[in-house]
Amino acid sequence: MRFVSSFVSEVAAVGDEIHVPISSDADIVIARQQGRALAERIGFAGGNLAVVATAISEVARNIVEYAKRGEIVLKPVNQGGRQGLTVMARDQGPGIPDIALAMQDGYSTAKGLGLGLPGARRLMDEFEIISKVGRGTTVTMKKWVR
Amino acid sequence: MLVPILKQRDFLIATIQSALTDDDLLQLRDDLAERVGRCRSRGVIVDVTVLDVMDSFAARTLRALAHMVGLRGARTVIVGIQPEVAFAMVQLGLTLGDVETALDLEEGIELLQKRTKRSAHRGG
Amino acid sequence: MRSNEGRLQDSVEQPPSESTSDLLKELVAHLRENRTQLREDWARRITESRLLTAMTREEIFAEATAVYDNYVTVLETGSVEVLEAYARDLSERIIPRGVEVHEVLGIVLLLRDVLARSLFVKYQSEPPLLSRALDVYEPAANRIATTVAVGFVQERERIIRQQQEAIRELSTPVLQVRERLLILPIIGVIDPQRARQITEQLLRGIRANRAKVVVIDITGVPTVDSAVANRMVQTVDASRLMGATVIVTGLSPEIAQTLVTIGVDLSRMRTVGDLQGGIEEAERLLGYKVIREETEEESEEEEPEATT
Numbered sequence: 001m002r003f004v005s006s007f008v009s010e011v012a013a014v015g016d017e018i019h020v021p022i023s024s025d026a027d028i029v030i031a032r033q034q035g036r037a038l039a040e041r042i043g044f045a046g047g048n049l050a051v052v053a054t055a056i057s058e059v060a061r062n063i064v065e066y067a068k069r070g071e072i073v074l075k076p077v078n079q080g081g082r083q084g085l086t087v088m089a090r091d092q093g094p095g096i097p098d099i100a101l102a103m104q105d106g107y108s109t110a111k112g113l114g115l116g117l118p119g120a121r122r123l124m125d126e127f128e129i130i131s132k133v134g135r136g137t138t139v140t141m142k143k144w145v146r
Numbered sequence: 147m148l149v150p151i152l153k154q155r156d157f158l159i160a161t162i163q164s165a166l167t168d169d170d171l172l173q174l175r176d177d178l179a180e181r182v183g184r185c186r187s188r189g190v191i192v193d194v195t196v197l198d199v200m201d202s203f204a205a206r207t208l209r210a211l212a213h214m215v216g217l218r219g220a221r222t223v224i225v226g227i228q229p230e231v232a233f234a235m236v237q238l239g240l241t242l243g244d245v246e247t248a249l250d251l252e253e254g255i256e257l258l259q260k261r262t263k264r265s266a267h268r269g270g
Numbered sequence: 271m272r273s274n275e276g277r278l279q280d281s282v283e284q285p286p287s288e289s290t291s292d293l294l295k296e297l298v299a300h301l302r303e304n305r306t307q308l309r310e311d312w313a314r315r316i317t318e319s320r321l322l323t324a325m326t327r328e329e330i331f332a333e334a335t336a337v338y339d340n341y342v343t344v345l346e347t348g349s350v351e352v353l354e355a356y357a358r359d360l361s362e363r364i365i366p367r368g369v370e371v372h373e374v375l376g377i378v379l380l381l382r383d384v385l386a387r388s389l390f391v392k393y394q395s396e397p398p399l400l401s402r403a404l405d406v407y408e409p410a411a412n413r414i415a416t417t418v419a420v421g422f423v424q425e426r427e428r429i430i431r432q433q434q435e436a437i438r439e440l441s442t443p444v445l446q447v448r449e450r451l452l453i454l455p456i457i458g459v460i461d462p463q464r465a466r467q468i469t470e471q472l473l474r475g476i477r478a479n480r481a482k483v484v485v486i487d488i489t490g491v492p493t494v495d496s497a498v499a500n501r502m503v504q505t506v507d508a509s510r511l512m513g514a515t516v517i518v519t520g521l522s523p524e525i526a527q528t529l530v531t532i533g534v535d536l537s538r539m540r541t542v543g544d545l546q547g548g549i550e551e552a553e554r555l556l557g558y559k560v561i562r563e564e565t566e567e568e569s570e571e572e573e574p575e576a577t578t
Contacts, residue, residue: 225513227511227512227513228477229470229473229474229476229477229508229512230470230473232473232508232509232511232512233469233470233473233508235508235511236504236505236507236508236511237504241507242511247510247511247512247513248513249476249477249480249481249482249512249513249514250480250513253480253482253513254513257513
């Protein structure tokens, strides 16, 4: 399944990294398409491509809904012979007061049942979240090609 | 209207043709609900064959779509969820709730016909 | 001038980067002008070192031409993208010929040496200039060698992974026994990766066979922990998202208990005692009439129901 990728004038590649600015729901689509393309180049295939793209979609939407703007950084990673993809979702939004609560399934502050963060964690192999109220949130997650 | 909606007798068939943003999905939901009312359709098929990702928002919106369409007396069937997408969805923990699914358009129409048969006879 | 540090400050007026880039241009021009000779030297060295034995002399020379020009271009531009594309291209062309890592690295290092010698010869009458030329050349040449080697290894790993996947697919049994009916017998203990692969294959099989019913038989599965049980439930759910009805057969009381313990609603899942029963149930769902006569021969007649 191939899409005609939307024209991405703002997506910047710095060396191996891809930065996708997030400020609208259209950017969520761009982020996951870029993520999917990069994942494929790294060697992901089949169901895991959809898994990675879905996880990116979830965290990108989190940015749009709670922080209004932020960025997604996609980077290939190589560790001990294993190839993988790192996804960082950064924002300078309100921050999450209770991370444990936010990571519980079914928790959401707006727009009904959101699966965003706990869902993304389930999809990826490694997941880390740092958040400070008033400063912002950074989610870092990794998936390995297997 | 981003997603073409075709009328096939009593049914409406919405075939998604490219990646949809959140707003596009909401638009589809509202368009279909409106059309069902206007055309008095008894069934709706949403063809998602082309989607390579179904995230929590998409699943929520499709459930809401089915609910709204149901309030207007019609059934909804989602068709064309691809293997990789289904795989990712269950890992994420997504469910479409009570919304029925079928393999493809042909199966979806057959299912809708089965589901709407009885009510046709009841009406006389 | 601090010649013993190997780094030279030219006249103070010229910023070092500018004269470095001029020197680079000079090197590249030299390597291009002399390409015919240098290529031949290189090809000869390759043969002498008994590398690329899988290839004929003509093939080696043909490859040498393309590789040489790319090499010089990478030296010239210093671009990471060009370098990686070059490494990928080289790997893709060479791996199918059965070339080994040490050969690839070997020929790249030989080229590095041939070019370095050429620079020696060119600047040998001016040691300070030679030193600077090597300062420019060596890091670039070494980066090329490293990138090519790493690229080669990655490409090889990718191919091996693909082959492993292919082998595993061949050994995963998703059986089509009737139209629109798939059977998946699961035997033994399954690790997470294999489980994932089986699931994906089942889902692709549902699409390819337009399966309406899937019978998953777990008679051959000895024990199930909550992780395995979860994966099973996921497989069932994913199949249903594709419009297939799933029947699970061979559910032992122990496994049923595990499923209940992890919170699976067994009433959500169609279960039948054994595989045969499951297949019959599937056939009923598909509209086949199964008629069994109690004679010595069992005969089955099937007539699909007419569907509107």
